[in-house]
Amino acid sequence: MKKLIVxxxxxxxxxxxxxxxxxxxxxxxxxxxxxxxxxxxxxxxKVIMLSVATALGTEYFTRKALGRSNTISDGSAVVTGILFAxxxxxxxxxxxxxxxxxxxxxLVKELFGGLGANIFNPALTARAILLASFPVHMTTWxxxxxxxxxxxxxxxxKEHLTIPLPSYMDLFLGNCGGCIGxxxxxxxxxxxxxxLYRKTIYWYYPVFYIGVVFTLSYFVGRDxxxxxxxxxxxxxxxxxxxxxxxxxxxxxxxxxxxxxAALLTVVIRNYGGYPEGVCYSILIMNAFTPLIDRLLTPRIxxxx
Amino acid sequence: xxxxxxxxxxHYNKKRTLLxxxxxxxxxxxxxxxxxxxxxxxxxxLVKAGDKVKVGTKIGESSGFMSAHVxxxxxxxxxxxxxxxxxxxxxxxxxxxxxxxxxxxxxHIYPRNVPDNLTSEEIRQIVADxxxxxxxxxxxxxxxxxSPPKDKPIDTVIINAAECEPYLTCDHMLxxxxxxxxxxxxxxxxxxxxxxxxxxxxxxxxxDAYELLCSKxxxxxxxxxxxxxKLATKYPHGAEKQQxxxxxxxxxxxxxxxxxxxxxxxNVGTAYxxxxxxxxxxxxxxxxVTVSGSCVRTPRNVLARIGTPASAxxxxxxxxxxxxxKLIMGGPMMGLSQSSExxxxxxxxxxxxxxxxxxxxISDYHNCIRCTKCVNACPMQLVPSRLSILAExxxxxxxxxxxxxxxxxxxxCSYVCPAKRPMVQFMKIAKAKALQK
Numbered sequence: 001m002k003k004l005i006v007x008x009x010x011x012x013x014x015x016x017x018x019x020x021x022x023x024x025x026x027x028x029x030x031x032x033x034x035x036x037x038x039x040x041x042x043x044x045x046k047v048i049m050l051s052v053a054t055a056l057g058t059e060y061f062t063r064k065a066l067g068r069s070n071t072i073s074d075g076s077a078v079v080t081g082i083l084f085a086x087x088x089x090x091x092x093x094x095x096x097x098x099x100x101x102x103x104x105x106x107l108v109k110e111l112f113g114g115l116g117a118n119i120f121n122p123a124l125t126a127r128a129i130l131l132a133s134f135p136v137h138m139t140t141w142x143x144x145x146x147x148x149x150x151x152x153x154x155x156x157x158k159e160h161l162t163i164p165l166p167s168y169m170d171l172f173l174g175n176c177g178g179c180i181g182x183x184x185x186x187x188x189x190x191x192x193x194x195x196l197y198r199k200t201i202y203w204y205y206p207v208f209y210i211g212v213v214f215t216l217s218y219f220v221g222r223d224x225x226x227x228x229x230x231x232x233x234x235x236x237x238x239x240x241x242x243x244x245x246x247x248x249x250x251x252x253x254x255x256x257x258x259x260x261a262a263l264l265t266v267v268i269r270n271y272g273g274y275p276e277g278v279c280y281s282i283l284i285m286n287a288f289t290p291l292i293d294r295l296l297t298p299r300i301x302x303x304x
Numbered sequence: 305x306x307x308x309x310x311x312x313x314x315h316y317n318k319k320r321t322l323l324x325x326x327x328x329x330x331x332x333x334x335x336x337x338x339x340x341x342x343x344x345x346x347x348x349x350l351v352k353a354g355d356k357v358k359v360g361t362k363i364g365e366s367s368g369f370m371s372a373h374v375x376x377x378x379x380x381x382x383x384x385x386x387x388x389x390x391x392x393x394x395x396x397x398x399x400x401x402x403x404x405x406x407x408x409x410x411x412h413i414y415p416r417n418v419p420d421n422l423t424s425e426e427i428r429q430i431v432a433d434x435x436x437x438x439x440x441x442x443x444x445x446x447x448x449x450x451s452p453p454k455d456k457p458i459d460t461v462i463i464n465a466a467e468c469e470p471y472l473t474c475d476h477m478l479x480x481x482x483x484x485x486x487x488x489x490x491x492x493x494x495x496x497x498x499x500x501x502x503x504x505x506x507x508x509x510x511x512d513a514y515e516l517l518c519s520k521x522x523x524x525x526x527x528x529x530x531x532x533x534k535l536a537t538k539y540p541h542g543a544e545k546q547q548x549x550x551x552x553x554x555x556x557x558x559x560x561x562x563x564x565x566x567x568x569x570x571n572v573g574t575a576y577x578x579x580x581x582x583x584x585x586x587x588x589x590x591x592x593v594t595v596s597g598s599c600v601r602t603p604r605n606v607l608a609r610i611g612t613p614a615s616a617x618x619x620x621x622x623x624x625x626x627x628x629x630k631l632i633m634g635g636p637m638m639g640l641s642q643s644s645e646x647x648x649x650x651x652x653x654x655x656x657x658x659x660x661x662x663x664x665x666i667s668d669y670h671n672c673i674r675c676t677k678c679v680n681a682c683p684m685q686l687v688p689s690r691l692s693i694l695a696e697x698x699x700x701x702x703x704x705x706x707x708x709x710x711x712x713x714x715x716x717c718s719y720v721c722p723a724k725r726p727m728v729q730f731m732k733i734a735k736a737k738a739l740q741k
Contacts, residue, residue: 008729010637011630022721
């Protein structure tokens with residue numbers, strides 16, 4: 001008789017793994033990737049490929065240097081690489097993309113203990129680092145298709161420029177200036193629905209985030225539909241705010257997180273120095289995650 | 305339909321064992337009957353090598369209130385009292401008996417008329433005399449569970465027939481084949497604890513048993529006292545706290561017992577054993593065991609004598625189709641994996657499940673990625689992800705403060721974890737350490 005394996009219960013486990021979750025996210029990012037290639041052509045391909053390759057390389061070498069196991073096959077570095085590429089302009093120089101992607105993996109993820117131990121969203125933190133370090137490169141925008149310099153839809157509003165605003169349909173499809181992956185709400189929505197179907201993300205993050213941005217924008221006197229379609233709201237709502245590692249563990253905590261991020265987004269857009277506030281709002285809420293978790297521990301069955 | 309918070313849906317794999325009729329195993333030639341088959345202190349041996357015993361002879365004497373008698377399951381000669389394989393503790397003292405192949409039963413086992421005025425004290429005594437323990441797997445001596453403290457009146461009995469573990473169908477089969485007897489046993493339990501009412505908790509994947517019990521209750525006019533209750537098929541609906549929450553919408557206080565809210569929960573198999581004890585004077589020396597899993601040729605329920613080696617039951621079911629990588633006593637969620645097939649069937653053996661290497665996952669584990677699947681699925685509303693990290697870092701006091709002792713070890717957190725963390729292992733260690741302090 002063959003040797004029997006003895007382990008502690010349970011003896012059956014679900015088939016879901018970190019790799020299946022992460023590669024699922026990669027699939028969910030494909031529609032937005034395709035949209036970015038349609039709009040920004042070779043520029044988008046270049047930045048995305050470079051970012052993913054740098055992320056994988058950084059993960060491999062950092063983990064090797066830290067004496068950790070090789071995890072590049074679990075797909076999490078690919079996800080970070082794509083997401084980071086999505087939140088930089090298509091004209092980003094190659095060295096800036098590499099610096100950002102390496103920062104996301106090495107500084108923000110691995111030095112905090114690797115996947116699961118990072119406090120801040122790696123892609124967004126890397127974007128914040130680049131925005132502080134290379135403000136000009138990070139705010140140079142081009143129009144889709146013809147690559148002529150332009151302003152972002154939110155930039156037009158912020159700077160009170162006299163350029164005509166893009167139509168709702170252009171914003172929804174992504175036919176406007178902006179970061180590589182954030183322009184097309186439609187493509188992001190398709191990927192986001194796929195993640196909801198796979199139960200990778202919870203519905204309340206996008207619903208409350210987009211909903212509260214919409215409502216608050218209305219109350220501060222801006223066009224609410226324009227506000228949610230322009231900029232990074234959809235990308236943030238479906239792919240950033242839903243990052244399981246850096247968000248609260250309870251449903252109520254998640255709703256508070258989403259509402260807080262939405263409030264900060266609207267505040268930054270209206271009263272801050274930047275036209276866009278998605279990135280900073282989520283990073284600030286990331287810092288509140290441990291506190292939210294501590295305050296909202298679920299009540300144990302039978303406890304008073 | 306109300307329910308408890310959390311829980312998950314599993315692949316139940318129950319159909320195959322329900323297709324085959326119950327098989328009564330031939331009494332084995334050799335049995336090894338452990339003196340420890342219950343929660344509490346082991347029984348003391350009453351026999352010595354060379355003694356003649358019959359089926360149902362008391363061979364182990366209960367060693368206290370939290371203990372139970374042990375009876376012989378075959379007739380023959382005691383060969384020795386020595387350590388032997390034990391499915392729960394590894395090795396333990398067992399009484400080895402060789403059969404005389406006559407299978408003579410003790411004289412006190414015969415059908416009898418049960419007087420209507422049987423007192424609860426008398427029922428408890430019979431239950432204790434017959435060595436009955438909780439047959440759902442926890443094996444708490446039943447007379448203990450039927451003795452609520454004087455200051456805690458019982459108004460409701462819940463008969464646990466949820467059978468939420470995958471593969472296991474012995475309770476389901478029992479309800480289908482012995483429905484009236486089960487109901488008579490339930491009436492005895494109601495009497496023993498002076499309750500007013502009983503629910504039979506059945507998951508809705510066993511509608512045939514539910515309908516059958518309903519019709520038997522109506523035809524015997526017991527439907528005012530006993531009510532079958534449909535539970536949503538969800539793991540772990542067979543856990544008593546979750547069951548009480550669903551049926552009565554009451555919560556057992558943390559660290560307390562169902563007694564505290566006037567409830568007694570008994571397994572349906574235990575109810576049947578009580579029926580046999582009272583109506584036949586029959587000690588608990590045999591039970592229904594589900595032999596299943598993808599490696600067994602003919603998965604089915606068997607009526608097996610206590611002390612029969614697992615290998616004999618597997619042989620009764622046609623042997624192995626393919627070599628198993630895991631052999632589990634009980635179900636795959638909370639059962640105990642075994643290192644051999646020599647271990648004897650004990651009172652708490654609800655099933656023998658064999659799993660093929662393609663069905664098990666012993667891959668390495670990773671950091672918690674905070675996916676919150678365990679938090680949402682935990683039926684006790686603990687935060688398993690955090691508790692597992694505390695246990696990993698040996699921060700047991702913090703784990704205790706976060707409620708780890710409430711963990712029921714149902715296995716859900718390990719099941720759902722995409723990082724493949726051995727959550728139950730962390731929980732068990734931390735619980736043990738927390739209780740030590």
